[in-house]
Amino acid sequence: xxxxxxxxxxxxxxxxxxxxxxxxxxxxxxxxxxxxxxxxxxxxxxxxxxxxxxxxxxxxxxxxxxxxxxxxxxxxxxxxxxxxxxxxxxxxxxxxxxxxxxxxxxxxxxxxxxxxxxxxxxxxxxxxxxxxxxxxxxxxxxxxxxxxxxxxxxxxxxx
Amino acid sequence: xxxxxxxxxxxxxxxxxxxxxxxxxxxxxxxxxxxxxxxxxxxxxxxxxxxxxxxxxxxxxxxxxxxxxxxxxxxxxxxxxxxxxxxxxxxxxxxxxxxxxxxxxxxxxxxxxxxxxxxxxxxxxxxxxxxxxxxxxxxxxxxxxxxxxxxxxxxxxxx
Numbered sequence: 001x002x003x004x005x006x007x008x009x010x011x012x013x014x015x016x017x018x019x020x021x022x023x024x025x026x027x028x029x030x031x032x033x034x035x036x037x038x039x040x041x042x043x044x045x046x047x048x049x050x051x052x053x054x055x056x057x058x059x060x061x062x063x064x065x066x067x068x069x070x071x072x073x074x075x076x077x078x079x080x081x082x083x084x085x086x087x088x089x090x091x092x093x094x095x096x097x098x099x100x101x102x103x104x105x106x107x108x109x110x111x112x113x114x115x116x117x118x119x120x121x122x123x124x125x126x127x128x129x130x131x132x133x134x135x136x137x138x139x140x141x142x143x144x145x146x147x148x149x150x151x152x153x154x155x156x157x158x159x
Numbered sequence: 160x161x162x163x164x165x166x167x168x169x170x171x172x173x174x175x176x177x178x179x180x181x182x183x184x185x186x187x188x189x190x191x192x193x194x195x196x197x198x199x200x201x202x203x204x205x206x207x208x209x210x211x212x213x214x215x216x217x218x219x220x221x222x223x224x225x226x227x228x229x230x231x232x233x234x235x236x237x238x239x240x241x242x243x244x245x246x247x248x249x250x251x252x253x254x255x256x257x258x259x260x261x262x263x264x265x266x267x268x269x270x271x272x273x274x275x276x277x278x279x280x281x282x283x284x285x286x287x288x289x290x291x292x293x294x295x296x297x298x299x300x301x302x303x304x305x306x307x308x309x310x311x312x313x314x315x316x317x318x
Binding site for chain 2: 074106115122124
């Protein structure tokens, strides 16, 4: 039980920064196509998002290798904590390096889009319209809320 | 990592299938609290089959409960972190320093969470033999699986 759980737990932690910047890149691209009228800037913005995706994909492949090494250690019952920590170092370093590259591109994107376009492409968290909350089974007893925001703004269907 | 993730996803797929099948039967749907209790009871029964010594079984269940609490705390923390990251992403005026500050806070929290998880793993390993450890890794606590998967699949903009 614990190997799988701990692996997933570490996966959650060791990709925490870069995943925060790479989720929904396809959705972002769709909104750029929809909301950025100026063709030259739209192309520039889409190229940046495409670069972000390339970096995220390469990083995921690299992390897969590092996770394989960590998994092998986790399968051993008596592996010392220091060995696990050592095996996790490449994952932490990779996440940091990827995050730096993605942040560079994130801020590059800001130089291409206007503030009003940015607000449309990255609408941000908002309250759920129906106020419904989703309770996980794990947190059923402590009532931790997941559904704190509205669903993402969907791009308009192509006419 | 990806292989692990696939295995993890496959296991969860099985849970979904069971859930769907359950939904088609005449059994009443359990509340999240009832489901969490049922999952825990099922896991405890499996654990006590493997660890026949009641003293060690009790200790292992206590450690499992501690791990569950750690996951609850993680859910709360990661939800908050992702909401902050999503807010920064949507803020056109957000600076790189603000991102670095958020990442530093998360790094510190991650270190504490991972240390606790690894320490719990060490204690569990010390209470078991190699054969018991291998058998226990086949027993699963579905509540924890499902909630970890939820965290892994949720994007900041979904929160």
